[in-house]
Amino acid sequence: MCSGRIDPQFILKAFQSGADGVLILGCHPGDCHYKEGNYKALRRFYLLRKLISQFGIEEERLKLDWVSASEADKFVRTINDMVETVKALGPLKRIPAHTSTEKGTGDLQEIKIG
Amino acid sequence: MSGRIGVYICSCGTNISDNLNIDGLAEFSAGLDNVSYVKVHKLLCSEEGKNFLSDDVLKESPDRIVIASCSPREHEKTFRNTLQKIRFNPYLFQMVNIREQVAWPTPDKSEAAEKAKAYLRAAVKRVAFQEPLEKKEIDCNTDVLIIGAGPAGMEAALLLAKAGRKVYLVEKNSFIGGRVARYEDVFPKMECATCMLEPMMDEVMHHENIELLTCSDVQDVIGFLGNFVVKIRKRAAYVSKDKCLGCGACYEPCPVTVKNELDYNLSNRKAIYIPYTGALPNVPVIDEAHCLRFSSKDLDICREAFELGLITKEEYEMFRKKDCTACKEACPFEAINYDEREEILERKAGGIIVATGFELFDPSAVPKLGYGKIPEVYTSLEFERILSQTGPTGGNLLMKNSKGPESVAIIHCVGSRDKKYYDYCSGICCLYALKFAHMVGKKLPSANVYEIYADWCVPGKDNQAFLDSVKQGENIQFIRTPLPVDVELNQDADRIKLSCIDVSTGKRELIVDMVILCPAMVPAKNSRMISEILSISNSKEGFFAEGHTKLAPVSTNIEGIFIAGCAQGPKDIQNTIAQGAASAGQILSALVPGRRLELEVTTAEIDKDACSGCMICISLCPYKAITLDRENKVAVINEVLCKGCGTCVAACPSGAATSKHFTEQQIFAEIEEVLK
Ligand code: FES
Numbered sequence: 001m002c003s004g005r006i007d008p009q010f011i012l013k014a015f016q017s018g019a020d021g022v023l024i025l026g027c028h029p030g031d032c033h034y035k036e037g038n039y040k041a042l043r044r045f046y047l048l049r050k051l052i053s054q055f056g057i058e059e060e061r062l063k064l065d066w067v068s069a070s071e072a073d074k075f076v077r078t079i080n081d082m083v084e085t086v087k088a089l090g091p092l093k094r095i096p097a098h099t100s101t102e103k104g105t106g107d108l109q110e111i112k113i114g
Numbered sequence: 115m116s117g118r119i120g121v122y123i124c125s126c127g128t129n130i131s132d133n134l135n136i137d138g139l140a141e142f143s144a145g146l147d148n149v150s151y152v153k154v155h156k157l158l159c160s161e162e163g164k165n166f167l168s169d170d171v172l173k174e175s176p177d178r179i180v181i182a183s184c185s186p187r188e189h190e191k192t193f194r195n196t197l198q199k200i201r202f203n204p205y206l207f208q209m210v211n212i213r214e215q216v217a218w219p220t221p222d223k224s225e226a227a228e229k230a231k232a233y234l235r236a237a238v239k240r241v242a243f244q245e246p247l248e249k250k251e252i253d254c255n256t257d258v259l260i261i262g263a264g265p266a267g268m269e270a271a272l273l274l275a276k277a278g279r280k281v282y283l284v285e286k287n288s289f290i291g292g293r294v295a296r297y298e299d300v301f302p303k304m305e306c307a308t309c310m311l312e313p314m315m316d317e318v319m320h321h322e323n324i325e326l327l328t329c330s331d332v333q334d335v336i337g338f339l340g341n342f343v344v345k346i347r348k349r350a351a352y353v354s355k356d357k358c359l360g361c362g363a364c365y366e367p368c369p370v371t372v373k374n375e376l377d378y379n380l381s382n383r384k385a386i387y388i389p390y391t392g393a394l395p396n397v398p399v400i401d402e403a404h405c406l407r408f409s410s411k412d413l414d415i416c417r418e419a420f421e422l423g424l425i426t427k428e429e430y431e432m433f434r435k436k437d438c439t440a441c442k443e444a445c446p447f448e449a450i451n452y453d454e455r456e457e458i459l460e461r462k463a464g465g466i467i468v469a470t471g472f473e474l475f476d477p478s479a480v481p482k483l484g485y486g487k488i489p490e491v492y493t494s495l496e497f498e499r500i501l502s503q504t505g506p507t508g509g510n511l512l513m514k515n516s517k518g519p520e521s522v523a524i525i526h527c528v529g530s531r532d533k534k535y536y537d538y539c540s541g542i543c544c545l546y547a548l549k550f551a552h553m554v555g556k557k558l559p560s561a562n563v564y565e566i567y568a569d570w571c572v573p574g575k576d577n578q579a580f581l582d583s584v585k586q587g588e589n590i591q592f593i594r595t596p597l598p599v600d601v602e603l604n605q606d607a608d609r610i611k612l613s614c615i616d617v618s619t620g621k622r623e624l625i626v627d628m629v630i631l632c633p634a635m636v637p638a639k640n641s642r643m644i645s646e647i648l649s650i651s652n653s654k655e656g657f658f659a660e661g662h663t664k665l666a667p668v669s670t671n672i673e674g675i676f677i678a679g680c681a682q683g684p685k686d687i688q689n690t691i692a693q694g695a696a697s698a699g700q701i702l703s704a705l706v707p708g709r710r711l712e713l714e715v716t717t718a719e720i721d722k723d724a725c726s727g728c729m730i731c732i733s734l735c736p737y738k739a740i741t742l743d744r745e746n747k748v749a750v751i752n753e754v755l756c757k758g759c760g761t762c763v764a765a766c767p768s769g770a771a772t773s774k775h776f777t778e779q780q781i782f783a784e785i786e787e788v789l790k
Contacts, residue, residue, distance in 0.1 A: 001716075001776050005760025013782055017789040034759030035651075035671055035736040044764070 003027070004037020008048045011062060015052070021061045021086035025078070028066040038066065057092060060085050118150040119238055120176030122167065124158035124183035126213055133217040134226050139182070142231050146238045150176060159189045164196045171202055178241040182210040182234055203246035205715070205775055210237045236787035243780045251710035252754060254340025255464040258701055259284065261332055261644065264292020265311070265687055266679030267469035268318050269694030270701075275323035277702055282461045283318065284346055285328045286640075287376070289393040291315050292471055294687055296376075296390060298501040298509065301549040302580035308392060308504075315394045327459070329399060331640075335648055338755050339674030339704065340464045340711045350454040352400040353386070357449035360388070360396030364441035364450065369425050370415055372404050378496040381506035386441045386450075391504040400450075406438040407452060465674045465701040468658060469694065470644060472680035475529035475536060475633040483528065483631060484603040488610055489514050491603060491629045494546060501553055511557040515608075519627035521562040522554050523612050527598045530634035531568070535599070536655060540684035543632035544571045548584045550630060555587050563590045564624060566598055566614060574688075593622065603629055635684035649738060650675055657683045668697040671736075676700050716775040717756040718763055722748050724770035731762035731771055 003026030014022050024045060026038040045064040053059050063082055067075045121143045125131035140152045151174060157163050158181065171179065179202070181193055186209045194204035210233045220226040258274050260267045263285035271281045289295070295315070297307040318324055327348055334345040368384035376389035383389070385405040388398045402408040406416060420430035442450040474493055477485040485491045490513055492500065503509035513519055524547045529535035544567065551563045572581045584590065594617045595601065601614040609625050616622040637656035645652050650670040651659040658677040661669030668676045676697035679690040720731075720740075727747035732740045739755035740762060742748070749770075751762075760773040772778070 001773075002759045002761070005764050005773060005776060007764040007778065007781075009778070010781060010785060013785050014789065017786050019789055034757060034761070037736075037759050037761050040734065040761045040765070 002032060002034045002037035003041035004032070004034060004039075006041055006044070008044055008051075011048060011052075015055075015057060015061075015092065020089070020092045021063070021082055023079070023082045024062075024064040025067050025075075026064070028068055031066075031068060058089055060089060061092065117148055118176045119146075119148045119178045119180060119241060120171065120174055121149055121152040121234070121238070122158060122170075122179070122181045122183075123152065123154045123212075124163070124181065125154065125156055126184060126217075127157060130183070130213050130217040133221070133223060134212060134230055135223070138227060139212075139230050139234065143180075143182075143234050143238070146235060148178075148242055149238060150174075158183055159192055164192070167193070167196055168200045171197065172200055177206065178244065179207040180210060180234070180237045180241050181207065182212045182230070182237070184213040185211045185215070203248075205247040206241070206244055208237045208241040208244065210234055232788050232790070235790065236784040239783040239787045240780050243777065243783055244775065247715045247774055249715055250713045250753065252340065252713065254705055254709075254711045255342075255462050256280075256705045256707050257282070257461075257463045258465045258467065258705075259332070259342065259344050259461060259463040260467045260469060262286075262292070262469035262471055262679075262681065263290035263318065263326070263328075264469060264471050264679060264690075265294055265314075266471075266681070266690045266694035266697075267292075267467065268314055269691045270467050270469065270678060270698040271318055271324050272314065272321065273695055273698035274701065275321045277698075278707075279323060279701075281321075281324045282344070282346075282463065283324055283326050284330045284332055285326070286331050287389070288328050288351060288397070288399040289389060289395065290318060290326070290328070291394065293495065293498075295393070296495075296502060296504075297498045298503065298505075299549065299553060300687060301545045302574075302576040304549070304552065312394075319395055325461075326395075328395065330459075332644070332647060333458070335466070338672075341754075342463045342466060342674065344461050344463060344466075346459045346461060348457045348459055350402070350456050351397070352450060352452060352454050353398055354449045354451060355395065355397050357447045358397045358445075359447060359449075360398075361446065362388075362398075363444045363446060364398060367440040367444045368405075369419060369429060369438065369440060370404050370406060371419060371424065372401075372415065377499055377506055378493070380496060380499055390502075400441070464705040465676065466648065467676045467678055467694075467697045467701070468644060468648065468650070468670075468681050469678045469697075470638045470641060470681045472635045472684065473638050475636045477528050477631045477633050479535070480528065480599055482600070482602045483525070483629075484605070484610075485631060488603055488605050488629070490519070490610060490627060491631065494543070494550070494630060494632050497550060497630045501550075501557075511554060511561075513628060518558050519561055521564070521624070521626040522550075522628045522630065523564040523566060523610075523624065523626045524550055524630045524632065525598050525601055526565070526567040526632050528631045528633040529599060529636075532597065532599055536634040536636065538634075538655065538684070539571055540635040541571060541573075542635070542684065542686045545577055545580070545686070547630075547632050548572075548581055551587065551590050552584050555589060559589070561589060562626075563587070564612075564626065565590065565592045566595055566601055566612075567592065568595060568598055594618065635680060638681065641681065648672065648675055650677070653683070655683075657681065668693050668700060674704065713754055714756060714758050716758040716773065717753050718751055718758060718760065719772050719774060720749050720751055721770045721772070722746065724768050725749055726768050726770070728767065730765050730767065734761050734765055736761070 011022050026041050032038045049059045049062050065078050125136050140154055144152045155163055190209050197204045212230045216226050216230045257280040259282045260271050261284050263283050271283045274281050291311050294307055295311050300307050329349040329351050330346050333347045337343050364386050365384045368386050370385035371382050373379040374381045374383035386398050386400045419425050477483050499505035531539050554561055554563050572578055595614045604611045612624045614622055650672050653659040658681050660667045668678055678693040678697040725748040731749050737755050737757055739752045740749050743750045763771040763773045
C-alpha cells in the first residue's frame with residue numbers, strides 16, 4: 001500500500017472521528033515503490049487542504065511530508081513538529097449544525113462519509 | 115463478517131512486556147466484540163512459538179486471527195507462512211505492532227497501555243471485514259529478447275544461451291560488437307579490443323540458441339513478465355547470409371561512393387559495403403538510400419563520380435538507367451537478391467534486456483572548440499578509428515594531409531561535469547585520454563602530448579597504476595584547467611592555436627596539430643523511442659532509469675525488463691559486461707522453466723455495475739493495467755499487470771474500484787477504532 005491509496009475520505013473520516021490533526025507521510029518523490037503514488041497523493045493533498053478550510057478546519061491540521069525508511073530522525077522531528085502544531089491550535093471544534101452561526105463554518109457531523 | 119476472532123499477544127521476550135502490561139492488554143482484548151479467545155506467548159516468532167501458533171489455531175479453529183507483536187516488516191511474512199501451512203488463509207490475519215509503535219517509543223506505561231488498546235481495537239474491528247484471498251499463478255515463457263548486440267547484450271545472450279534459453283538478439287546495425295569492436299586497444303592493460311571481442315562475437319553468431327537479427331529494430335512490445343509479444347522490423351539487406359562468404363568482390367564494381375558514417379565519416383564506402391574490415395558477421399549490406407537501384411537522388415552522386423573521373427561516361431550512362439546490377443554480376447556466389455523485402459517478425463519472450471549503448475555529446479554545441487570547422491579536431495570515437503588498424507589510416511596516426519602530427523592535445527570533460535551541458539562525470543574519459551596519450555607515444559615517439567584536464571577520475575584497482583605509468587612518459591604534459599570546455603581552439607595557418615587557463619601559470623597558449631575532444635557520454639538517440647515502446651522510465655539525463663540506484667541497478671520500473679551497459683548510464687567495458695551478466699542472472703532467476711509465476715494478491719477490482727466508464731483510473735494507473743471495455747463502457751483491470759498500489763481506488767469518483775485487503779470498509783474501521 002502506498003500514499004497514492006489515501007482517499008481524501010480517509011482524512012475526512014479521521015477528522016470526523018476525533019483526530020485533531022492528520023499527517024500523511026509518503027516516500028520521497030521518485031522513490032515511491034509503486035512509481036508515482038506520492039505525486040498523486042500530493043495533488044490530492046493540495047485540493048483537500050483547500051476543502052478542509054472551507055469546513056472550518058485550519059489548514060495546518062493537515063500536513064504531508066516525505067520520509068524514507070532510513071530517516072528515523074526526520075520521522076521523529078516531523079511527528080513532534082506536528083504534535084506541537086496541533087497542541088498550539090488546541091482541540092478541533094466540532095460544531096453541531098444548528099448551533100453554527102458563522103457563515104462558512106461547516107458541520108462535520110453532517111458530512112456523510114463512506 | 116466473522117464471529118470468532120483469536121487474538122495472540124507476544125511479549126517478545128521482555129521487549130514488549132517491559133513497558134506494557136501484557137495481561138492487562140489480554141484482558142482488554144478478551145472483552146472486544148467477536149473475540150472468542152486471547153493467548154499470550156513469550157516469543158511467537160521462534161520455532162516453538164510458530165508450532166504453538168499452528169497447533170493452537172488448529173485446536174481453536176478461529177475464523178480470523180489478530181497477532182499483536184512486532185512490526186509487520188519483521189514478521190508478517192513469518193506468520194502468514196505459518197498460517198498458510200495449516201491451510202488458514204493468511205489474509206484473514208491482521209498484525210498489530212505493539213513493539214516499534216508502542217513499547218519502544220512510548221515510555222509512559224499508562225500512555226503505552228492506552229495506545230496498545232486503541233491499536234488492538236482497530237485490528238479486531240478491521241480483521242472482521244477481511245476476506246480470504248487466493249494466490250494466482252500463470253505460465254511463463256522463458257525465452258529472452260535482447261536489444262543491442264554490443265558487449266552487454268552479447269554477454270547476456272551467451273550466458274542465457276548456455277543456460278539453454280532461446281535468445282532473440284536484435285541489432286540495428288548489420289554487425290555486432292557495438293562501439294568497442296571498432297576500438298584498437300582498451301585501457302588499462304592495452305589489450306587489443308578486436309582480439310578480446312572476437313571469440314565472443316564468434317560464439318554469439320554460431321550459438322544454436324541465439325537467433326541473431328541484424329539490421330533490425332523492435333517496433334512494438336505488449337505484455338508483461340513471462341509473456342511479452344514483440345514485433346521486430348527486419349530491414350532488407352539484399353545479401354543472403356547463407357550464401358555470402360564475405361569475399362568482398364561486390365564492393366569494387368559499385369559505382370557509388372559515399373562517406374562511411376560507421377567510420378564516423380573518416381573514410382568512404384560503396385553503396386554495398388561492410389562498415390569496416392573485420393566487422394562481423396562479415397556480410398555486406400546494400401544501402402538503399404544510396405544504391406542506384408533503390409534511390410534516385412543518387413544520380414547526383416553518380417554524376418559527381420563521373421565528373422571527378424571516378425567512372426567512365428559509359429558507366430555513368432549505364433548507371434543512369436538505374437538498372438545497375440554491378441554487384442550482383444560481380445558476386446561469385448549468387449548471394450545478392452534485389453527482391454528481398456523488409457519483414458515484420460513476431461517473437462514471444464518472457465524477459466527483455468535493453469542494451470542499446472550510448473552516444474557522444476556533439477561538441478559542435480560548443481563553438482569555441484571549433485569541432486566540425488577545424489579539420490584536425492576529432493572526438494574520441496573518431497580518434498579510436500584513426501588509431502585502429504581497420505580504420506581510415508590503417509592504424510597509422512596521420513592527419514588529413516597524411517602527415518603525422520607533431521603535437522596532440524587531448525581535452526577532457528567536454529560537456530561533462532558542467533551544469534550548462536551534462537552535470538555528471540562519464541567516468542571513463544580520463545582513462546581513455548591516458549590510453550590515447552600512451553598510444554600516440556607508441557606510434558609517434560617524438561610527438562608532444564598535452565592532457566588538458568580539470569580533475570582525475572581513475573577509480574578501480576588497476577587504473578591509478580595506469581595513470582602513474584603514463585605520467586612517466588617523456589613527451590607528455592599535464593595542464594590543469596578549471597573548465598576544459600572553456601578552452602578555445604582556432605585555426606592558425608595549418609596548425610591549431612589552443613588557448614586555456616593553466617591553474618598553475620595562468621593564461622596559456624599552445625600550438626598543436628591535432629586536438630582530441632573527450633565529450634560526455636549521452637543516451638543513444640533512439641532511447642526515448644525505446645522507453646515509449648517498452649514503457650520504461652528514463653533518468654533525468656535520458657538514460658534508462660534503474661529500479662534502485664544501489665539494490666536494483668539493472669532492473670527497470672517494469673517487471674521482466676532489464677537494462678545493461680551504457681544504456682543505463684556511462685560506464686567502462688568491465689562494468690558493462692558485469693551488467694550484461696547481472697541482467698542475465700536476473701532473468702534466470704525470475705523465469706524458471708516449469709515454474710509458474712505468482713501474481714500480486716492484493717490487486718484492485720472494479721465493480722462493473724458501479725463503473726461509469728469515466729476513465730479517470732486509466733490515466734492514473736502507473737502500470738497500464740486498466741483498459742476500457744468499449745462494448746460495456748466500463749474499466750477493466752488486468753490482474754496480471756496490477757501491482758495493487760491503490761491509486762485508482764483513491765481516485766474513483768463512483769466508488770467502483772476497490773483494493774483487495776485494503777477496502778474502504780477495512781480502513782474506515784481502523785480509523786474509527788484508533789480514534790475512539
Ligand atoms: S509506496 Fe508510494 S508513496 Fe510510498
